[in-house]
Amino acid sequence: xxxxxxxxxxxxxxxxxxxxxxxxxxxxxxxxxxxxxxxxxxxxxxxxxxxxxxxxxxxxxxxxxxxxxxxxxxxxxxxxxxxxxxxxxxxxxxxxxxxxxxxxxxxxxxxxxxxxxxxxxxxxxxxxxxxxxxxx
Numbered sequence: 261x262x263x264x265x266x267x268x269x270x271x272x273x274x275x276x277x278x279x280x281x282x283x284x285x286x287x288x289x290x291x292x293x294x295x296x297x298x299x300x301x302x303x304x305x306x307x308x309x310x311x312x313x314x315x316x317x318x319x320x321x322x323x324x325x326x327x328x329x330x331x332x333x334x335x336x337x338x339x340x341x342x343x344x345x346x347x348x349x350x351x352x353x354x355x356x357x358x359x360x361x362x363x364x365x366x367x368x369x370x371x372x373x374x375x376x377x378x379x380x381x382x383x384x385x386x387x388x389x390x391x392x393x394x395x396x
Contacts, residue, residue, distance in 0.1 A: 264373040271378045274391040281387030291315055 273279055280301045287294050292315045299306050306314065316322060323330060358366075370379050377394030388394065 263368060267378070267382055268373065271375075271381075271391070272396075281381070281386075282389040283381070285385035287386070290320060364383075 269341075270279070270281070280293060282310065292311060295311070295315055295318060296306075346364065370382075374382065375396045377389070377396065380388035381391050381394055388389060
């Protein structure tokens with residue numbers, strides 16, 4: 261399924277109470293806060309003294325170190341297997357790969373296929389606002 265269609269399937273359903281949007285930018289900015297938000301959404305009551313260990317286990321560095329163990333069959337889908345799937349843990353790498361023409365085409369497609377609120381959320385995460393309240 262193409263990227264824009266995939267994103268739009270979830271965006272259309274964003275007001276469902278059982279759906280929580282989690283953005284990589286937000287995880288990178290405040291992993292502990294996003295994990296608490298996810299626990300709240302799922303109804304998990306995690307004791308505060310256990311959160312640091314859980315947050316540490318969910319850091320990119322820990323997952324990268326344990327990638328082969330966490331994703332033993334990743335080699336079936338990705339060249340370099342789990343190491344490729346859990347790659348660098350940074351945003352914006354596309355800037356060194358895409359051409360000006362690629363970026364212009366993406367911008368055209370964003371404006372054609374996404375609503376302004378959806379485009380802002382996809383680009384920035386919760387800094388753009390809560391998806392449930394961002395307009396179409």
